[in-house]
Amino acid sequence: MKKRVAILGSTGSIGTQALEVIAAHPDIFSVSVLTAGGNADLLIEQAVKFKPEEVVICNEAHYERVKAALFPFNIKVYSSASALVSVVESDHVDVVLTAMVGYAGLLPTIHAIKAGKDIALANKETLVVAGELITALAKQYNVRIYPVDSEHSAIFQCLAGEQDNAIEKIILTASGGPFRGKDRAFLANVTKAQALKHPNWSMGAKITIDSATLMNKGLEVIEAKWLFDLNASQIDVVVHPQSIVHSLVQFEDGSIKAQMGLPDMKLPIQYALYYPQRLKSDFPRFNFIDYPSLTFEQPDLETFRNLAIAYEALEKGGNAACIVNAANEIAVDAFLHDKIGFLDISDVIVESLAKIAFIGNPSIEDYVQTNEATRRYASEMIQVKV
Ligand code: NAD
Ligand code: MG
Numbered sequence: 001m002k003k004r005v006a007i008l009g010s011t012g013s014i015g016t017q018a019l020e021v022i023a024a025h026p027d028i029f030s031v032s033v034l035t036a037g038g039n040a041d042l043l044i045e046q047a048v049k050f051k052p053e054e055v056v057i058c059n060e061a062h063y064e065r066v067k068a069a070l071f072p073f074n075i076k077v078y079s080s081a082s083a084l085v086s087v088v089e090s091d092h093v094d095v096v097l098t099a100m101v102g103y104a105g106l107l108p109t110i111h112a113i114k115a116g117k118d119i120a121l122a123n124k125e126t127l128v129v130a131g132e133l134i135t136a137l138a139k140q141y142n143v144r145i146y147p148v149d150s151e152h153s154a155i156f157q158c159l160a161g162e163q164d165n166a167i168e169k170i171i172l173t174a175s176g177g178p179f180r181g182k183d184r185a186f187l188a189n190v191t192k193a194q195a196l197k198h199p200n201w202s203m204g205a206k207i208t209i210d211s212a213t214l215m216n217k218g219l220e221v222i223e224a225k226w227l228f229d230l231n232a233s234q235i236d237v238v239v240h241p242q243s244i245v246h247s248l249v250q251f252e253d254g255s256i257k258a259q260m261g262l263p264d265m266k267l268p269i270q271y272a273l274y275y276p277q278r279l280k281s282d283f284p285r286f287n288f289i290d291y292p293s294l295t296f297e298q299p300d301l302e303t304f305r306n307l308a309i310a311y312e313a314l315e316k317g318g319n320a321a322c323i324v325n326a327a328n329e330i331a332v333d334a335f336l337h338d339k340i341g342f343l344d345i346s347d348v349i350v351e352s353l354a355k356i357a358f359i360g361n362p363s364i365e366d367y368v369q370t371n372e373a374t375r376r377y378a379s380e381m382i383q384v385k386v
Contacts, residue, residue, distance in 0.1 A: 005273065006033035006093040006117075008084070008108055009100030011042040013204045014122045014148065014265060018097055019046060021270045025279060032092045035084060037100070038062065044069045051075065053092050056083045084108050089115035095273060097148070098123035101206050102329050103371050106130060110364070113137045120272040122148035124223045125329075129322045130367050131226030145227065146272035151220055152227055153268030154246035154259035159228075160276065162251070167228065171248040171256075172220055173240040174299060175200050177212040180241060184303055190342045192335060200243040200263045209332045210306075213345055214299065218310025222321050225314060232314045237307065239297045244286060262286045305346040313353065318360040319370040320353065326374035327352035334382045344385065352378050 005022060009015045015036075022029040031050040036043040040062035047055050047070050054076045057066045063079035070077050078087065085108050088096045096112040097120040098105045105123030112119060114137065121127065127134055138145050147153050151172045159167075178197050179187060195212040196205060203211070210216035221235050248258040261267060262284055270279050301308040306328070313320040331348035334340045340348070356374050359366050 002030045003028060003273065004030050004032040004092055004094045005120075006035075006088055006090075006096045006112075007031065008033075008035045008088070008096065008098050008105065008123070009037070010034040010046055011036040011039040012099055012101065013202065013207075014097075014099035014269065016042075017266050018099060018269050018273070019050065021266050021273065021279075022050070024281075025270075028279070029273065033087045033090065035087065035100070040066050047075055048073065054078065054087045054090065056080075056087055058084060081107075085111040088112040088117060093117055095120055095146075097269075097273070098126065099148075101125070101204055103129055103326060106367070109134065110137065113141050113143045116141055116143060118143055119145045120148050120269070121145050122269075124149055124219050125325055127223045127226045128219045128325045129371065130362075130364070131222065131321070132317075133362075133364065133367070135226050135229075146275055147223075147227055148265075148268050148272045149220060149223060150263070150265060150268050151247040152224060153271055155224065155228060155249055156275075157259045157271065158247075158249040158257040162249075166252050167230065167234065168250045168252050168254075169234040169236055170224060170228065170230065171236045171238055171250065172217060172224060173243070173245050173247050173296075174214065174217040174237055175211065175243045176239040176241050176297075176299075177214065177216075179212055179304075180239065182303070184343065187303065187342050192338065195335070195342060199241070201265075205336055206329070206332055209335060209345075210328070213306045213332075213342070214304035215306035215310065215328055215332075215345075217299070218307045219325070221307075221310055222314050232311055237299050239299050240295065242291060242294055244291060244294055260286060306349065309346065309349055309353070316358070318358055319356075319362045319366060320358065322362070322367050322370045323353050323356045323374045324349055326371045327378045330375050330378035330382065339382055339386050348378050348381055351381060 031052045033054050034052045035056040038059040056078045060079045067077040095118045099122045102125050105126045109126045198208050243263045245258045250256045264283050313324045327349040331345040
């Protein structure tokens with residue numbers, strides 16, 4: 001029986017690489033659902049190739065065109081927020097790959113878990129916003145959450161066979177992004193074009209900016225807390241510019257396990273989709289001789305404040321990380337539209353965290369409202385700045 005995959009965000013960086021993995025293993029996987037935000041041409045192309053049962057194009061302006069193009073293939077086409085949350089519940093879905101970007105992943109993920117579908121989680125923002133709720137739901141519905149993020153996949157791989165052994169701590173590696181070693185005076189004037197040039201990974205725009213500000217690592221610290229049930233003091237970050245050691249686990253006897261390889265998201269994607277088995281691949285192999293020096297350094301939390309802010313939100317708990325995430329999404333979008341400078345991103349987040357009401361024990365509705373209130377507040381703040 002093939003594993004039937006629903007991909008939320010199939011036209012993005014993770015989504016397209018997931019389809020490459022699936023295309024390389026047609027005997028193992030099939031595609032039952034594809035969804036995209038606005039890239040209708042690519043979505044149509046993917047649907048014609050992979051023949052899913054259902055497709056969602058979130059931007060309604062493209063609905064009629066996608067529907068007409070896929071009509072001859074008997075593929076159902078939808079375009080609404082409610083469709084996005086219901087397609088994941090279909091009987092013909094075994095696992096949902098959440099590869100859309102940002103807060104928009106939260107509700108579909110909740111619905112997928114409640115329908116008993118395993119999750120291959122790329123959309124880290126979902127765990128940042130509501131990690132406590134999501135992990136509790138996964139337990140309640142007996143659903144597994146398989147990490148796709150390369151650092152978390154590395155930790156997950158290091159933990160294979162270690163179920164009886166406690167984790168002393170984990171060490172998340174960070175490339176440091178394009179501005180590693182730079183000071184605030186330099187960062188004050190960087191452009192989005194500079195920030196979009198990641199040294200080791202080719203990814204969507206939002207996560208690339210998050211990598212440049214180190215917010216991506218901050219979000220990953222919070223993601224790791226929920227995936228592996230750790231507290232903040234058990235999660236270290238070390239800058240490793242070569243991106244070969246993808247992350248490490250230290251056990252109580254002092255032993256450290258690392259997972260290594262050339263940077264390629266297809267490996268964590270296929271590990272998440274086919275766990276616990278490894279699939280044979282033809283990805284280029286890592287050779288130690290080509291990398292005589294793998295280096296490690298402290299992150300600079302004073303220059304890259306977002307990482308410190310994420311730790312603060314993690315310590316605070318409640319809806320604090322939801323506020324940080326929403327403010328960051330608005331600020332990154334504003335930076336990508338040349339409305340604010342690179343250093344303003346942290347200011348928007350800090351001010352939002354100070355202003356939006358703290359809720360210690362949030363419900364789903366509280367998260368939804370916190371997200372909306374923070375977006376509104378951060379957007380207004382940016383209007384005043386420009
Ligand atoms: P991307 O911008 O390349 O793709 C995003 C996808 O989501 C697209 O298909 C887009 O059409 C769709 N989408 C965007 N907004 C949507 C909305 N509101 N509703 C429905 N669909 C929407 O992003 P990406 O780089 O592939 O990242 C996706 C997720 O994976 C992010 O959460 C990111 O943090 C995470 N991630 C990505 C990488 C990577 O290498 N790209 C690595 C680790 C984690
Ligand atoms: Mg990562």
